[in-house]
Amino acid sequence: MKVFIYNADGLTIPVEVELGLPFKFRCTKEECGREVVIEGVVRMASEEEFIQTIENTIAENSDFKKIREITARTLIFEGKVNGKEVKLPVESFDDFAKRFLDEVLVLR
Numbered sequence: 033m034k035v036f037i038y039n040a041d042g043l044t045i046p047v048e049v050e051l052g053l054p055f056k057f058r059c060t061k062e063e064c065g066r067e068v069v070i071e072g073v074v075r076m077a078s079e080e081e082f083i084q085t086i087e088n089t090i091a092e093n094s095d096f097k098k099i100r101e102i103t104a105r106t107l108i109f110e111g112k113v114n115g116k117e118v119k120l121p122v123e124s125f126d127d128f129a130k131r132f133l134d135e136v137l138v139l140r
Contacts, residue, residue: 033048033049033050033051033074033124033125034046034047034048034124034125035047035048035049035074035107035122035123035124035125036122036123036124036125036128037070037074037109037120037121037122038089038096038099038120038121038122038123039089039092039093039096039120039121040068040070040109040113040118040120041066041068041113041114042093042095043059043064043065043068045057045059045064045068045070046125047070049073049074051074051075051076051107052073052074052075052076053073054071054072054073054111055070055071055072055073055074056069056070056071057069057070057071058070067114068113068114069112069113069114069115070109070111070112070113071111071112072109072110072111072112072118073109073110073111074107074108074109074122075107075108075110076106076107077105077106077107077108079105079106081108082105082106082107082108082121083105085108085119085120085121086099086100086102086105086121088119089120089121099121099123101131101135102121102123102127102131103127103130103131104123104124104127104131107121107122107123107124108120108121108122109121109122
């Protein structure tokens, strides 16, 4: 499944993962402006855990306030970003596209 991992070293990074299986992803300096290495697992979470993960992410980096609008509140990434242990919110490409289209249609 294709997902966005939010606030991976301050970036939103698209990756392809298999739910529940460990993975390693390297975003090069050319692609991301700096090298970012992500290793861990995207897994299902309760809505409560997801909301707490979002709030912790925003507390660390207020640039991510917009992620409060995520409606499919079920996925998180748990692992390391550049060697630092993290738990980050995740959104599938499909859920992002639906949320984006819903927002655009409402603004018309």
